[in-house]
Amino acid sequence: MSHATLFLVTRPVSVEGVLDDAQRAAPDFLPADPAEPQLSVLDLGVSRGDGCFESISVVRGHAQALESHLERFAASARRLDLPEPDLDVWRAAVHAVIQAHVPVPELFVKMMLTRGIEGANAPTGWVYAETAPDFREARTTGIRVVTLDRGYRHDVNRTSPWLLQGAKTLSYAVNRAAIREAHRRGANDVIFVSSDGIVLEGPTSNLILLDGGRVRTPQTDLGILAGTTQASAFEFFESRGLRTEYATISADELERADAAWLVSSVRQAAPINAIDDRELLVDGPLTEGLNEYLLARQE
Structure with missing residues (x-):
């Protein structure tokens, strides 16, 4: 049975930002009922998708790579010209929502920040924790992926x-939409490729x-989004004596891969067993070691 726990972050941004006196005097965050309405239909996060978020894996009560997620959260806010998040408040809210959640082996926390109601000068923030899905099959048997054109050149950034x-x-x-297209093609996930043939990332x-x-x-x-789990995975591979590198990878190089993984904060490392119509070897022992390392992370 899945459980969810919600905290409303009442002081989501720095006091040097857009907060008025009443907002500055409010408590940093408050518990709320996730089964009850909490968000205005006029919030720009709802009507425009105008905001940013982070998903954090929590294993045996420990929030993995929390500081890296907080830094990326702030970087996304800056890219969207949102007020600077008060990371001390968000950090405390993450710890509080974990402590309030029913103990489970794996859960995830999402931090959400929106621009709020247009013209109200009050960003909206909340964190919630929920029991993580069971990803054991994806972490062992693996996943089928398809390549899809992202529609942008590789230098769009x-x-x-x-x-x-x-x-x-x-x-x-x-x-x-990309994930639904993968399902229509009999696959589980996607690798985006730029319109000029450069490999990018998965949707998540x-x-x-x-x-x-x-x-x-x-x-x-x-x-592409700098991956917190990908950085930890590189640490694992380097500990095994493998050379790691960030590179420009062409789509045809996928054909030559000996093994491949899609890595993310909650699913961890999912070995790829097929790319389009090409079957790919799943290195079971290496993947098992990788996931054990990722699940044991203390930063």
Whole structure:
């Protein structure tokens, strides 16, 4: 049975930002009932997807890579020209929602920040915790993926920064549409490829390839989200004596990969057992070691 716990962050941004005196005097966060309405239908996070978020894996009560998630949360807010989040408040709210949740082996916490109601000058923030899905099959048997054209050139982050590539925004309609397309093609997930043939990322994950003793991931200046789990995975591979690198990877290089994974904060490392119509080897022992390492992270 899934459980959910919600805290409303009543002081989500720095007091040097847009908060008035009443907002500055409010408690940092308050518990709320996730089964009851809490958000205005006029909130720009609802009507425009105007906001940012982070998903944090919690294993045996420990929030993994919390500081990295907080830093990325603030970076996304800056990309969206949102007021600066008060990270001390968000950090405390994450710890509070974990402590308030029913103890389970794995759960996840989401931090959400929106621009609030247009013209109200009051951003909206909340955190909630929920029991994580059972990803054991994805972590062992693996997943089938398809490649889909992202519709942008690989240099879009440099040529068109207003498209917000590399920010973790609430505008996830395209990502969800891509997952539905994967399901229509009999696959579980997606690898996005740029319109000029460069490998990017998954809708909710980073790609890691093993090729001839090298472990590679697409470089983050391609307008993809820098992955906290991907960074931890590189630490694991380096401890196994493998060379890691960030690289520009062409779509045809997927054909030469010895093994591949999609990695993300909650699912952890899902080995890829097929890319489009090509079957791919799942390295069971290496994947098991990788997931054990990721689940045991203390930062």
